[in-house]
Ligand SMILES: Nc1ncnc2c1ncn2[C@@H]1O[C@H](COP(=O)(O)OP(=O)(O)OP(=O)(O)O)[C@@H](O)[C@H]1O
């Protein structure tokens with residue numbers, strides 16, 4: 001589904017991603033771990049098309065289409081979804097109207113009719129239940145005054161509504177209480193299918209107890225330096241990252 | 251890939267959509283202003299002697315007055331002698347039925363989305379239309395008459411209800427108020443008059459639509475609204491003008507009188523031609539609007555959406571004379587290109603337990619400059635007066651400016667005054683967040699701006715809220731990147 005080859009990208013003059021390779025197939029869940037400042041969020045930003053990142057080398061394709069050629073909105077319409085590490089507040093824009101606009105823009109791109117208010121409402125009810133999202137938050141202004149955890153849960157609610165092909169969760173677990181973590185994970189597990197894929201960026205092995213990944217990658221200094229199965233996360237939890245750095249140097 | 255800064259730039263250069271000119275035969279007075287001009291207008295309008303005297307008095311005051319100097323922009327050169335003070339469609343001075351209205355004129359209003367035939371007009375909205383200087387057509391008159399509601403052109407009111415006009419004209423905005431008010435009093439051409447009798451709730455929105463068409467003319471209309479005890483009315487004014495290279499002056503006066511337990515809602519959607527991207531042309535909008543809550547428990551509410559004009563200079567005010575009376579001012583002002591808005595309100599708390607609320611939202615893009623200027627005055631008898639003021643500014647791009655000038659004068663220490671102010675920038679972060687959900691930048695800006703202005707837009711009569719939202723979006727189209 002997603003194929004990243006020799007990706008070099010940076011901000012202004014600073015190179016942050018330094019030759020990154022990653023293949024994600026439909027149905028898979030990939031976890032990406034790594035020290036602070038390694039470039040995990042930068043990877044997420046480059047995938048979703050944030051403007052201040054410049055790609056200097058390499059390619060990204062999604063189901064054969066060149067992603068780098070597309071605007072951020074077109075990437076979203078093609079099915080790339082980024083659950084932000086720091087979701088943005090937009091005062092006065094109701095959460096639900098925002099989602100309805102997003103949904104219908106994506107449908108328009110795919111040549112589908114806009115959803116009727118009734119259909120949309122029904123879907124929203126269903127998904128609220130699926131990810132146990134508080135109905136009160138649905139009608140409030142988008143993320144405005146939401147607690148840190150509520151913002152994260154709103155990202156997952158949006159994910160559930162938009163049903164993307166490729167979801168990138170950037171530290172969705174940080175800021176969630178233990179119950180919320182379980183609820184969000186359960187939601188993600190229900191949304192997993194053979195047709196979609198997840199990239200889960202996290203610092204904590206605990207999340208991966210709930211959402212069991214097929215692969216765990218270590219991103220360090222702009223590159224993926226180690227790949228393993230679920231057990232790699234456990235090892236990282238125990239030993240930290242230094243041993244990998246040494247391993248790669250030697 | 252278009253980036254959001256480029257898009258923001260583009261919005262700032264967006265063209266004005268109502269800029270067409272209607273080709274109609276006009277009676278136009280040559281430019282110039284002296285006593286004869288005023289006599290001419292008064293005669294043309296077949297006015298009684300007392301009104302001519304009133305005009306002349308205002309004119310003599312005008313001659314001695316100076317342009318104000320306190321505003322937050324350089325006052326342009328106002329060549330009062332270079333303006334024509336009377337222009338009217340020449341085919342017929344007064345229209346009794348639609349058949350007598352020039353078809354070109356009808357077409358103009360259709361084009362603006364304001365059909366004048368009652369079958370076609372907006373359901374539940376009565377419209378008075380002022381084209382250059384003359385009121386063209388008032389719809390739903392009969393129906394309103396049955397309730398004793400008077401809704402007609404100012405000229406007609408002078409003829410048919412002279413006692414009411416005489417009683418209230420100039421009672422809220424005296425000609426001595428400022429030079430533009432004095433000029434208006436001297437040369438006002440037409441406008442709307444509304445009287446709602448005691449205990450009557452006006453069952454439909456009343457609306458006046460102003461259109462400047464002729465070249466080199468000014469528009470000086472006057473609106474007078476009187477709501478008797480326990481009456482209610484919601485009134486809306488809208489306006490557009492063609493694109494012209496020279497600046498045209500619009501100096502209107504609105505006076506509102508609200509008696510005991512009565513309520514008036516006055517909404518404005520101002521979309522005069524703003525000038526081009528370089529600041530050439532555009533309307534100078536120097537307007538004096540004031541209402542008085544004369545009786546106890548009276549309510550006056552101003553709502554304005556200001557997107558047009560090269561310069562907007564207006565401060566719709568409320569005098570809270572009756573005890574327990576309430577005044578509010580809700581405003582969104584957009585400036586882009588080289589537009590300037592210096593707008594706000596003045597609230598005078600005179601009676602006891604009077605309350606007021608001010609919500610001002612300024613949006614600036616391009617090189618636009620937006621100032622909020624407000625005065626809250628608490629008189630010595632206004633025990634327990636309360637005011638809440640909130641001024642929010644949104645900046646799009648980094649060449650525009652937002653300024654706030656809140657003034658408070660209190661002569662009573664039982665007053666409670668609250669003031670909040672924020673300034674935000676439409677962030678690339680906000681736009682990107684929406685982009686990342688499949689929403690393009692243009693729509694993202696529209697959503698963010700409408701979200702920002704929501705509290706004010708929600709105050710508009712429902713029939714116009716959607717229009718106003720679109721107008722905000724259109725007026726900013728191309729400003730964001
Ligand atoms: N706009 C920017 N300008 C300059 N440097 C930046 C910018 N954005 C990111 N960086 C730098 O790029 C590096 C990678 O940042 P990134 O946010 O991708 O790290 P991360 O792996 O997500 O870290 P964390 O685990 O702390 O979230 C950091 O050194 C960061 O300071």
Ligand SMILES: [Mg+2]
Nearest residue numbers: 040041042085
């Ligand atoms: Mg990060």
